[in-house]
Amino acid sequence: DGGITQSPKYLFRKEGQNVTLSCEQNLNHDAMYWYRQDPGQGLRLIYYSQIVNDFQKGDIAEGYSVSREKKESFPLTVTSAQKNPTAFYLCASMGQGYATNEKLFFGSGTQLSVL
Amino acid sequence: AQSVSQHNHHVILSEAASLELGCNYSYGGTVNLFWYVQYPGQHLQLLLKYFSGDPLVKGIKGFEAEFIKSKFSFNLRKPSVQWSDTAEYFCAVNAGGGADGLTFGKGTHLIIQP
Numbered sequence: 001d002g003g004i005t006q007s008p009k010y011l012f013r014k015e016g017q018n019v020t021l022s023c024e025q026n027l028n029h030d031a032m033y034w035y036r037q038d039p040g041q042g043l044r045l046i047y048y049s050q051i052v053n054d055f056q057k058g059d060i061a062e063g064y065s066v067s068r069e070k071k072e073s074f075p076l077t078v079t080s081a082q083k084n085p086t087a088f089y090l091c092a093s094m095g096q097g098y099a100t101n102e103k104l105f106f107g108s109g110t111q112l113s114v115l
Numbered sequence: 116a117q118s119v120s121q122h123n124h125h126v127i128l129s130e131a132a133s134l135e136l137g138c139n140y141s142y143g144g145t146v147n148l149f150w151y152v153q154y155p156g157q158h159l160q161l162l163l164k165y166f167s168g169d170p171l172v173k174g175i176k177g178f179e180a181e182f183i184k185s186k187f188s189f190n191l192r193k194p195s196v197q198w199s200d201t202a203e204y205f206c207a208v209n210a211g212g213g214a215d216g217l218t219f220g221k222g223t224h225l226i227i228q229p
Contacts, residue, residue, distance in 0.1 A: 042119075043207075043217075045218070103149070103164060
């Protein structure tokens with residue numbers, strides 16, 4: 001089945017620790033996105049990448065880092081600089097024709113909590 | 116930068132009632148508009164989208180939305196809700212049709228009482 005796979009489903013972070021959330025897609029999509037979902041806040045864009053080896057900051061990039069070495073993969077690292085990391089993290093991708101009419105495909109999310 | 120405002124954070128309705136969820140956006144140029152739904156324990160799913168043409172858009176599960184450009188609005192409607200419509204609903208906008216992601220509203224939590 002084509003889709004987006006996020007892992008792990010649940011992740012716990014200790015103080016001062018960096019953690020990495022995985023996002024893999026086999027949809028051959030060029031564009032990939034990371035969103036953070038907090039109760040009552042909706043989804044906020046952290047980082048996005050429109051092509052391999054290139055990415056841009058979203059609205060709340062501070063304390064996060066990403067890489068896009070392969071088209072299929074867009075891992076997100078939550079660094080120790082992110083003081084409030086507890087949230088539900090959603091990865092999404094969008095394919096060809098995104099400038100006109102495509103839609104986002106979402107993964108099932110990773111719930112990150114601080115110990 | 117664009118922004119999206121959803122007026123109601125929590126809505127409680129009885130089955131068979133009519134639904135209208137408000138959504139306003141701020142952006143002066145061309146926009147693509149979306150409504151997404153998140154059922155309990157499930158992925159975000161696209162309900163409907165507007166890019167151009169007829170401003171009244173029909174989506175899945177009997178939902179529709181009307182784009183009113185003069186009001187910068189894209190309200191979601193359903194004439195008769197069901198218990199299974201209980202979910203979180205998000206309005207989103209993509210300004211200019213680019214691939215720089217969507218801006219989401221804060222969501223409306225809809226509860227349908229049987």
